[in-house]
Amino acid sequence: MTMKPGFITMPCFQSSNITHLKTVLQQGTQTNTVFTESADLSKLSSDKLYLDDVVQQAGIRVCVEGSSSYSLTSSAFTSQRVIKESVVVDRPFAYALYNVANGIVYAAGKLERPIWEETDDGGDGSDIETIPI
Numbered sequence: 001m002t003m004k005p006g007f008i009t010m011p012c013f014q015s016s017n018i019t020h021l022k023t024v025l026q027q028g029t030q031t032n033t034v035f036t037e038s039a040d041l042s043k044l045s046s047d048k049l050y051l052d053d054v055v056q057q058a059g060i061r062v063c064v065e066g067s068s069s070y071s072l073t074s075s076a077f078t079s080q081r082v083i084k085e086s087v088v089v090d091r092p093f094a095y096a097l098y099n100v101a102n103g104i105v106y107a108a109g110k111l112e113r114p115i116w117e118e119t120d121d122g123g124d125g126s127d128i129e130t131i132p133i
Helices: 024-025 029-034 072-076
Strands: 006-010 014-019 055-062 085-088 093-099 106-109 129-132
Touching: 014 106, 024 029, 055 093
Parallel strands: 006 085
Antiparallel strands: 006 129, 014 055, 093 106
């Protein structure tokens, strides 16, 4: 793979996922009895309780906040580099928010249908974010 200077244009997007973990937690763990009426949750309440399900919601919103400060007018036109490549992301793509310094992926996912929408970055009202790469 060869690294080249360029810009990538992609929509701001958000993604969320709701996962029901009951089935996962019941498989081969000690927590499977907590989902039955015989569960002992007396330390939590004097009422007879048991866990019905565990639901996890996770979400991510990716947008270049203040994109005007990273636009062509503030970075590319002031630099001396020549832009040879340009990519417009208008089809499904995978993404990862990765910390290079410590090698940790904070979030990763796949966007099936990029939908262009107005951003709330206070810029010029454009729904396109240009990120110097």
